[in-house]
Amino acid sequence: QVQLVQSGGGWVQAGGSLNLSCTASGRYWKIMTMAYYHQAPFKQRELVASIHRVVGMTRYADSVKGRFTISKDNYKNNVDLQMADLKVEDSGTYYCNVRTAEGVDIWGTGVLVTVSR
Numbered sequence: 420q421v422q423l424v425q426s427g428g429g430w431v432q433a434g435g436s437l438n439l440s441c442t443a444s445g446r447y448w449k450i451m452t453m454a455y456y457h458q459a460p461f462k463q464r465e466l467v468a469s470i471h472r473v474v475g476m477t478r479y480a481d482s483v484k485g486r487f488t489i490s491k492d493n494y495k496n497n498v499d500l501q502m503a504d505l506k507v508e509d510s511g512t513y514y515c516n517v518r519t520a521e522g523v524d525i526w527g528t529g530v531l532v533t534v535s536r
Contacts, residue, residue, distance in 0.1 A: 421445045421525045425515050428530030431505055435534070439500040441515030441527055449519040453491055453498040458529075459511035467513070468500060483509075505534045 427439035443450060454469035468489035469478045477489055488501040498515065515527035 421447055421450060421517055421519065423515050423517065423525060423527035425513075425527040425530050427500075428513065428532045430533045430535065432535055433505060433507055435505055436501070436503045437505065437532060438502065439513055439515075439530060439532075441498050443496040443498075443517060446519075447496045449521070450496075450517045451520050452518045453489075454516045454518075455489065455498075455500045456514045456516055457509070457511050458514065459508070462511075464514065470498065502532070505532075507534050507536055510534045 422445045425441045450472050455467045456464045457467045458464040470489045486504045491498045512529040514529045
């Protein structure tokens with residue numbers, strides 16, 4: 420099985436930047452895609468950005484294009500999310516997600532991001 424450990428997050432004023440990091444351990448070679456999801460209070464979890472572990476293809480939600488960057492380090496089994504020009508609506512919990520070749524979704528415990536006006 421794969422285990423995920425998340426770090427980063429915190430509080431920032433609107434327009435500021437934060438970085439999130441997620442490290443996989445265990446059977447990490449089974450991972451096909453790595454992603455971050457955002458869940459605002461009382462709302463559903465939504466995909467923010469994803470990256471294919473092998474080919475590196477990325478995908479972003481329209482709301483974060485040009486502001487967020489997802490990157491990976493296969494040697495460290497790490498996926499980072501660099502968040503810039505943060506907006507109040509970016510506040511919430513960010514979950515790291517990996518999907519294995521068998522289609523199994525594994526989730527991190529989440530980190531809180533708070534963006535104030």
